[in-house]
Structures are given as C-alpha cells and as structure tokens.
Amino acid sequence: MTFPRLAGKRRLVLTLLFLASLGGWSAWAIAQDPPPHRLFHQAGQPLPSTLRPGAVPLPLRQGVQVQPLPPGLRAAPPPPPGVRPTGSPVPSSGLARPGRPAPPSPPTPSTKREARHEQAEEAESEHPAPMNWTDFGSTTPPFIAMLINFGILAAGYYLLGKKPVAAALQNRRDTIAKDIEEAHKMLGEAQARALTYQAKLGHLTEDTESARSALTHAGEAEHDRIVGEAEAKAERMRKDAEFQVDQELKQIRQDVWKETVEAAVSEAQELLMKRVTPADQERMAEDYLADLASAGAAPPAAAEAQGAAS
Amino acid sequence: MSVSIVARRYAQALLELGVEGQTLDRLVEELSTIAQAWETSPDLRNALENPLVAHAMKKAVMTELSDQIGATSTTRHALLLLVDRRRTQALPYVAQFLRELADARKGIVRAEVTTAAPLSDSYYERLQVQLEKMTGKKVVLERKTDPRLIAGVVTRIGDRILDGSLSTRLQSIKDSLMPVA
Numbered sequence: 001m002t003f004p005r006l007a008g009k010r011r012l013v014l015t016l017l018f019l020a021s022l023g024g025w026s027a028w029a030i031a032q033d034p035p036p037h038r039l040f041h042q043a044g045q046p047l048p049s050t051l052r053p054g055a056v057p058l059p060l061r062q063g064v065q066v067q068p069l070p071p072g073l074r075a076a077p078p079p080p081p082g083v084r085p086t087g088s089p090v091p092s093s094g095l096a097r098p099g100r101p102a103p104p105s106p107p108t109p110s111t112k113r114e115a116r117h118e119q120a121e122e123a124e125s126e127h128p129a130p131m132n133w134t135d136f137g138s139t140t141p142p143f144i145a146m147l148i149n150f151g152i153l154a155a156g157y158y159l160l161g162k163k164p165v166a167a168a169l170q171n172r173r174d175t176i177a178k179d180i181e182e183a184h185k186m187l188g189e190a191q192a193r194a195l196t197y198q199a200k201l202g203h204l205t206e207d208t209e210s211a212r213s214a215l216t217h218a219g220e221a222e223h224d225r226i227v228g229e230a231e232a233k234a235e236r237m238r239k240d241a242e243f244q245v246d247q248e249l250k251q252i253r254q255d256v257w258k259e260t261v262e263a264a265v266s267e268a269q270e271l272l273m274k275r276v277t278p279a280d281q282e283r284m285a286e287d288y289l290a291d292l293a294s295a296g297a298a299p300p301a302a303a304e305a306q307g308a309a310s
Numbered sequence: 311m312s313v314s315i316v317a318r319r320y321a322q323a324l325l326e327l328g329v330e331g332q333t334l335d336r337l338v339e340e341l342s343t344i345a346q347a348w349e350t351s352p353d354l355r356n357a358l359e360n361p362l363v364a365h366a367m368k369k370a371v372m373t374e375l376s377d378q379i380g381a382t383s384t385t386r387h388a389l390l391l392l393v394d395r396r397r398t399q400a401l402p403y404v405a406q407f408l409r410e411l412a413d414a415r416k417g418i419v420r421a422e423v424t425t426a427a428p429l430s431d432s433y434y435e436r437l438q439v440q441l442e443k444m445t446g447k448k449v450v451l452e453r454k455t456d457p458r459l460i461a462g463v464v465t466r467i468g469d470r471i472l473d474g475s476l477s478t479r480l481q482s483i484k485d486s487l488m489p490v491a
Contacts, residue, residue, distance in 0.1 A: 254489045265484040269460065272476060276461045281427045284462045288474035289433070292440045 010160040017156040021149055028141055317403030320388070324404070325411045327384050338405075338412050340385040344375065345405035348398075358398045368393050419447045422466040426459040426475070441467065 132140045200207075324341070328334030348354055357363055357371050372393050376386040392398050413420055421441050423434065434451055441449040445467065456464075462475035 257487075257489055261484055261487045265480055269477070269480055272460050272480075273457075276426070276476070278427060281425070281461050282429070282433075284474070284476065285425065285429055285433055288463045289437060289440060291474065292437075292444065292472065 010164070014156055014160050017153065021153060024145075024149070025141075028136070028145075313397075313400045314403055314407075316397060317400040318407050320392070320397070320400065320404045321407035321411055324384070324388055324408050325415070328408075328412070329415070331384060333382055333384065334412050334415075336382060337385060338409050340379060340381045341388075341401075341405040341408055343379050344381075344385075344389065345402040347375065348401050358393065365393070368398075413450075417447055419445050419449050419467055420452060421449050422452045422454060424454040424456050424459065424464045424466075424475075426455070426457055426461050428453075428455060429463075437463075437465070441465065 132142050133144050134142050136142055136145070324337060325334065328337040348358075354371070354375075358368050369390055372389045373386070376389055381389070388404075389401075392401060392404075409420075419441075421438075423437065434453065438449050438451050441451075449467070458477060459475035460477050460480075462473075462478075464475050464478075465472040
C-alpha cells in the first residue's frame, strides 16, 4: 500500500496547523510552570513546594489516588500561605537567582500559582480534581480548549487529507482489481491448458499407435533404402573388383610377355654374339651394300634412322 | 649463350683466317689434335677449367701444348683467346665445327662407318663409291669398330644414319613383340 502524498499547499497548511497547536500548548505550558532549569536551587535554599515533604510528586498527581499516611507518620502540616517560618529563607518562586536571597515582596503571580498548587495538592490528597472546562489559569488545561484543538486538527486532517487518501485508496482498489482480473485470466488459461492436456491424454493411446505406425513405416522405408544402397554399393564394388582383377591380369600378362620377350631377345643376342663368324660378318656387310645399291639414292627403309648427330 | 653457338662463331672466324692464310687444313688438324687431347686427358681439363688455377698458369699450359704440337700462330692465338675468354670447354665443338665447315667448303662429306668386326679395304672402297653415288659428293670414310653391333654395318652421314646391324634388327623384333602400353 502506498502512503498518500500530500500536495505542497495542503502540506503547508497542515504543518501550519500542527505548529499552531504545538505553539499554543507550549505557551500554555510555559505560562503554567517555570522552565526546567529554574527547578535547580542553591544549597541552603528551601525546596520547591512540589519537592517538599508531604507534597505529592507530579507523576502521582495525574490519575493516581494518593493514600494519606497514618497519623503517627504524617509530617507537620506546612504553614499557611504567606506565613514563613522564622530563620528560613523566602521560598523560591522560580525567578530567584543563585547567590541572591529573595527579597521580601508582596505576593506575585508565581506565589499565587504556588498557593494554588498547594491548595490543589491538598484537595487532591483528599478528593479527585474537578473537571476544568474553561479555566486557562488552572494546573490542567481547559477541556474545551483540548476539544477545540482536536476538532481543528481533525477538520484539518479531513479537509486536507480527504482527496489524497481517497485517491490512494482508489488507486489501491484499482490495483487490487487489476490483480484479481489477472489472476482470473491466469486461472482461465490454466484451466484451458488443463483441458487441452486432458484431451491430449485422452488421445494419447491413439497418438501412440499412430506414431508407432509412422515410425514402423519410416523404419521399413529406411531399411529398404539402406538395403538398396548396400546392394548397389556391393554391385559397384564387385564391378570395380572385377575390373581391377582384369587390369591386374592384363598387367601381369604384359609383364610376363615383356619379360619373356626381353629374355628371348637377350638370349638370342648372346647366342648370335657367340655364333657369328667372320663369314657371317662379310655376308651381312655385302647384304648391306646390296641394300644401299638397290635403294639407290634412298637408303634402306628398314635400316634408316634419322637422328640428331651433334 | 649455348656453347655450340659460341663454338660455331669461333669456328667460322678460324675458317676465314685459314682461308686467308691458306692454312685451313693445318688449322683443322691442329685444333683436332688439341681437342682430342682435351677429351682424353682429365688432368688437362682440370688444369684449364679449375678456377683455383691462376690465369697465367692456364695460358702457360696452353702455350706449352701449342709448342709441343708445333701449332701455327693462328692456332696458338685462338687457343689463348679461348683461355682469356674462359671458353676452353668449347674447344671440342670448335674443332668439330671447323672440320665440318672446311669439309663443306671443299665439298667433302664425312661418313662414319661402324662395323662389328674389321672388314677388308676393298669393302670400304666399294662402300665409299656407293655413298658418293648416294650423296653426289666426295665421301671420306672414318672407320670404327663396335662389337655390340653383333654383325652388319652402321653408317652416319651428317644427320642421317644408315643402320644395317644385327643388334638393330633384334631391337626391331623386340619392339614389335612388345605389347603396346
């Protein structure tokens, strides 16, 4: 929840009201009692009447019923107002300064208040204080002033805080309504999803069967494809192997033939070198000469070779 | 530049000098002798081609070689020029081209006749006559022997080879029997 923020003007007015109330109560309090530092007195001076023996402490004066002491334990009653015991200084009225004895003077307002205090205390010790409605000079503030003060404060709060508080509450209401609406929406979606899932669960068996059937078909098709490819590959490999074998056989046949020819020619060459006689040499030379003569200007075709003679 | 091209230029220059001085035959013979010594002697080749051997030492070796064969001044100067130009490796080519140019100038064709075994002189004379009929030029035979021919004769005239040897016939038979790759 967001705390309502007051506008500047309203805040100022409310602060002024608060300060006015505080100032009024402070003025009244100052008018009733001396400042706290004036409660301290010099040694040897008589205590204020509130601290004298027999006087009721201030906290006990507010709503606490004081029980009188037994007669044997009760102190001597204080002298009547205006009568001062011999040899004792004049009681301080709160305006006395340390080190300066208070001069005998006619009764002042402070002494009057003191007297009223004492009277009130005496009366309190016997009966509860009557309601102070209008007396501004009494020890308690007038009740009518408190009522007026409270009324002014309440009216100020009502008039100044009505709109922001109402707006904040309205805003809060809207936010909660929006949250509720979103929650409803999410609930609807969740219910819809739940229905969808339930429907899917209902068709789960059929879907499983259809998926199984589709997978079976796909697997069979893949099987056929793989088998077909493997057969085709095997056929290609068989053809390649046959071709390779044929090539190898051909190459081996050529090698064997080549080695055979080379061996035969080498053997024939060795044989000829061993068996050629000078007569064979002359006969071949004569045949060469005859070939040159028969060819005329042209040399023997079989024996001619053009070459680079560098 | 190719060594053969350089050698052909040197041979052309020497031919002109030999014709002018009418010492062409002697020039050809002297250069042929020096070239043969060059081809057959590794020490001579090492002495003239090794860069560690001083240039003056190379010229001294070539001068001494020229003196030993009694070479003419043209041959001597040509050899020293080859040493100065660091062209001694072209010496065999110079001799060969000079011989070819000289033969061509005289109308002579040299035919290299290789046989498996020495034949009679009458056979070579008949072969020379037959080759002169074929070429229409005077043929000078250079006889060689190579037992690897087994039998028969091989004649080389310029770029043409007339092969009647038994080894070539065996090679032809072998080629015809060999399978085509």
